[in-house]
Amino acid sequence: MQTFRYIILGAGPSGLALAHTLRDRGVPLSEVLVLEKEITAGGLCRSEIVDGAPLDIGGGHFLDVKHKDVLDLLFRFMPESEWNRHERVSKIHLRAQMVDHPLEANLWQFNTETQVDYLESIAQAGCVRGTAAPESFAAWIRWKFGERIADDYMLPYNRKIWSMDPDLLGTYWLHKLPNVSFRETLHSCIEGKPYGSLPAHGVFLYPKEHGYGEVWRRMAEALVDSIQLGVDIQSFDLATRTINGTWQADHVFSSVPWHAWLNWTTLPDAVRDDINALCNVGIDIDYIPETLDSQAHWIYEPDEELQHHRKLLRSNFSPGARGYWTESNHQRSQAADGWRHTNPYAYPVNTIDKPARVSRILEWATTQNITGFGRWGTWDHMNSDIAVKNAIALGIATAVNTR
Ligand SMILES: Cc1cc2nc3c(=O)[nH]c(=O)nc-3n(C[C@H](O)[C@H](O)[C@H](O)COP(=O)(O)OP(=O)(O)OC[C@H]3O[C@@H](n4cnc5c(N)ncnc54)[C@H](O)[C@@H]3O)c2cc1C
Incomplete structure (x- = not known):
């Protein structure tokens, strides 16, 4: 039996940033163990070489530049000189035209007829007329x-991404959409x-070489013996926080x-029910060797006749x-006829019920000396910049509390 102060489950950006922050704050690496099921660290941010160049197997990944503490940590492993800085070019393919995202700020790029259709749509929208925001997603x-923009673009695109009835989705997260006022659209x-x-x-930022996965691979490498890759967790003893009868910890961080967890241990019925109610979407990444004639880094495709919802033009961001x-x-995917990775x-x-269920799961976990964090620990x-930022904050708070 090997014992540790902290065991971290998952070596995606969250787990890696937490392990490094604990070390930076004085926790010896010998007291930390990261366990990861894949043979490469990086989670959704991993890259592979496909057709002679990097391909991000979890989908298109770009590093936002807003958080200095995040950049400082990542630049330690992959210096700023190894990244290219890009001004985003993202297009929406609609009515056989390509316009910049977000749509409401770029209606001016459409032909006159479409501009009039979509201006009329926004002018008649409830938020412009001052009616109360509805509870259901589609409404x-x-x-x-x-109506027009909802039917042509937003609802088909969301049906494609989620492949579920939009009304099962809540509206509490929609503040993340870019907010362009009607007045700004008119301007x-x-x-x-x-x-x-x-x-x-x-x-x-996007790496000049190797793809987005490289920085995470290097962070994992720097953990030396404090990370184990390719681990198949089979059991978790809740009373002692022992994994596979081999690794025991005072505290477990789960990303x-x-x-x-349903396969590892017997959970209280209420917790199991909450976990079973959490939903996730799987994404297939398919590689196409053709180089498209476009300046876009990526293109949104709301057309429901097409299987995919986004194209990533790596020739425009990966030298x-x-x-x-x-x-x-x-x-939605048909059988692949080329390279594919499924996430x-x-x-x-x-x-709709996710926030309440997640907070009950996290409350129960706390009573077991388990902390849920990261994309999947908090659902x-x-x-990834926010995953790292949150993990840094968690690492700092943990190191302070256990000093
Ligand atoms: C299509 C797409 C596009 C995105 N674009 C961007 C972008 O442009 N920019 C950006 O910053 N972010 C982007 N993201 C978000 C980014 O991928 C996540 O924020 C980030 O990966 C979260 O890190 P994490 O460590 O919390 O989770 P993950 O990356 O999912 O890592 C979780 C880790 O846990 C491991 N794991 C799972 N099960 C087990 C198990 N049973 N035992 C042990 N280990 C296990 C996984 O293998 C993985 O390594 C995108 C995500 C998607 C899906």
Whole structure:
């Protein structure tokens, strides 16, 4: 039996950032163990070489530049000189035209007829007329964008990503959408330029070589003997926090999907029911060798005739690369005829009852000296910079409390 002060489950960005922060704050690495089921660390942020160039197997991954503490940590392993800085070019493919994202800030790029259709749509939307925001997802989308934009773009795109009835989704997370006022939309159409707040990743970093996965691979390598890859967890003894009868910890940090816990141990009925009710979306990544004639880094595809919902044009962000890859909800995918990687856990789904269920699971976990964190520990649709930021905060608080 090997004993540790802390065992961290999962070596994605969250687990790796937590392990390094604990070390930075004075916890000896000999008291920390990271256990990861895959043979490569990095979670959804891993990359592979496909057709001679890096491909991000969890989907298109770009590093937002907003958080200095996050950049400081990542630059220790992959210095700033190894990253390229890009100004985001993301397009929406709609009515046989390509316009910049977000749609409401860029209607001016459409032909006149479509501009009029979509301006009318927003002018008649509930949020512009001052009616109260509805509770259900589909009604909220109509309230926010009006009928035309909802039917042409927002609802088909969301049906494609989630492959479920939109009304099972909550609206509590929609504040994350770029918020462009009707007045800003009018300005943009009259003046022929975008108006309003920029979406996330307005400016982003992407490695010059190796793909987004490289920084996480190096972070894992630096943990030396304090990380074990390719571990198949089979059992967890709740009374002693012992894993596979081999590794025991005072405290466990879990960044793995809660569903895994159902196979490891017997949980109280209420906790098991809450975990069973959590939903996730799987995403297939398919590589296509053709290099597209476009400046876009990525293109959103709301057309429901197409299997995928997004194209990632790696030739525009990974130097020397050709081709592109697509992202499709696994449930919509047909059999692949080229390179494919399936991510069964890609998006946590924001169902209406999710916040209450997650907070009950986390409360119970706390009583067992287990902390849920990261994308799957909190079932929250966060980007990797936020996953790292949260893990740094958790590491600092843990080191202070146990000093
Ligand atoms: C399509 C897509 C696009 C994205 N684009 C961006 C982007 O542009 N920029 C950005 O910053 N973020 C992006 N993200 C989000 C980013 O992937 C996540 O924020 C980040 O990966 C979260 O890190 P994590 O460590 O919490 O979770 P994960 O990366 O999911 O890591 C969890 C780890 O737990 C491991 N694990 C699972 N089960 C077990 C088990 N039973 N035993 C042991 N280990 C286990 C997994 O193998 C994995 O290594 C995107 C995500 C998706 C799906």
